[in-house]
Amino acid sequence: MRNSGFGTLYWAGRVAPHLVIFAALITLWEIAVAQGWITSIMIPRPSKIGVAIANLYVIKGTIWEHFFITLGEAVFGFLIGAVVAILLALFSSLSERFERYVSPYAVVLNVTPGIALTPLIIAWFGYGMGSKIALAAVICFFPIFVNTLTGLRQMDPDREELFRSLGASDRQVFFKARVPAALPLMFAGMKIGLTTALIGAVVAEFAQATAGVGVLMARASFQLDMAGSLAALLSMTLMGLLLFYGMELLDDRVVFWRREARMSSVSRAKARAWMARRGQKDEKKNMGGETK
Known part of the structure; x- marks a missing residue:
């Protein structure tokens, strides 16, 4: 206490x-x-922005449908971009030839402004959610790819030598040593990628959409409703914070060994689970001995 x-x-x-x-x-x-x-x-005055926020979230409640549409576009785009980026980074770390062929295209995709790709992506995927998801996936791809590949390349020689001395195969060294060591950088890339996916979704909404927080902001700006526009902007900020800290929480759960308090908590939980299993085994042995 x-x-x-x-x-x-x-x-x-x-x-x-x-x-x-x-x-x-x-x-x-x-x-x-x-x-x-x-x-x-x-x-506008902060008080007017507060009134606009109250209208969006409570009085009229117009934000909710648009909020979850934009959130869904960003999350789905991020998932697609992250899966492709991580798979390509895994293959690139295993084969230098594969990396030589993939890396130039990844760099070209990164240096091309996302807003310049918007008309093409809308033409390819249409005016629905598909174009927003596609642009989000394209924009979030590069930071996840680079961070994951960098993490997989930075293998500790002493750790690898220890695994080899214990008779570990190449597959075991890769998945049980290199991948866990790359997780911190991988999650750093995914935090950046998740927020850039939101940027991609909103940019596509500005270009052409009928729903989404970007649409709300554009409508308010065209009507010179600066309070409503800033309220929509703050809604995007809130969404970005939710996405970032959601990934931060996942990082804390998965890469728990980087934080002493979390490491101690996981160690105690595993110790309790091991003691419980051991107690169950002892109880079964005692019951077997009594039956005999």
């Missing part, structure tokens, strides 16, 4: 300064617009 109290005070001490600074900035912004120092047509 005492440690919990100290932990609460510690986090309160870290969060409080940020809240004070944020409140001061919002107050200064409100005063600046009210006094005419900033044109309200271009930059």
Whole structure:
């Protein structure tokens, strides 16, 4: 209980300064617009943005359908791009010849501006969700590919030598040594890729769409409703944060050995599971002995 109290005070001490600074900035912004120092047509008051957010999420509730459409486009595009990128990185790490043929195309795809590909992708995949998913997949591909390949290339020689000395095969060395060692960089690439997938989906919505948060923002901008436009923009920010911290949580669960607290928790859980299995085995042996 005492440690919990100290932990609460510690986090309160870290969060409080940020809240004070944020409140001061919002107050200064409100005063600046009210006094005419900033044109309200271009930059509305924070209070008006708050009203627009309330309309989107609570009063009218128009955001929800568009929010989940954009979220779905980003997630599906990310899954497609990530699967292709990881598979190509795996094959490239196993064969230098394969990497020589694949890497130039990956670089060309990365240096080509995504917004320039938008008209072509819309022409190929149509005006529905397919074009948004495709652009999201294309944009998120490169960071996942590069990070995964880099992680697979950075093998610790001592670790590999240890596996070899224990009689591990090439397949076991790859999947039980190289792949786990590459996971931190792989997840770093997927965090970047997930947020860029959202950018791709929104860019495609700006180009041509009938639903999505990008559509809401474009409509508000055309109507010079800057408060509604910024409310839609903040909705995109919220979506990006949800995606990023969702991947951060998955990273924490999968690559648990990088964090001491998480490592200790997993070790204790595995120890309890092992003790439970051992107790069940002992109980079965005792029951078998009594039957005899």
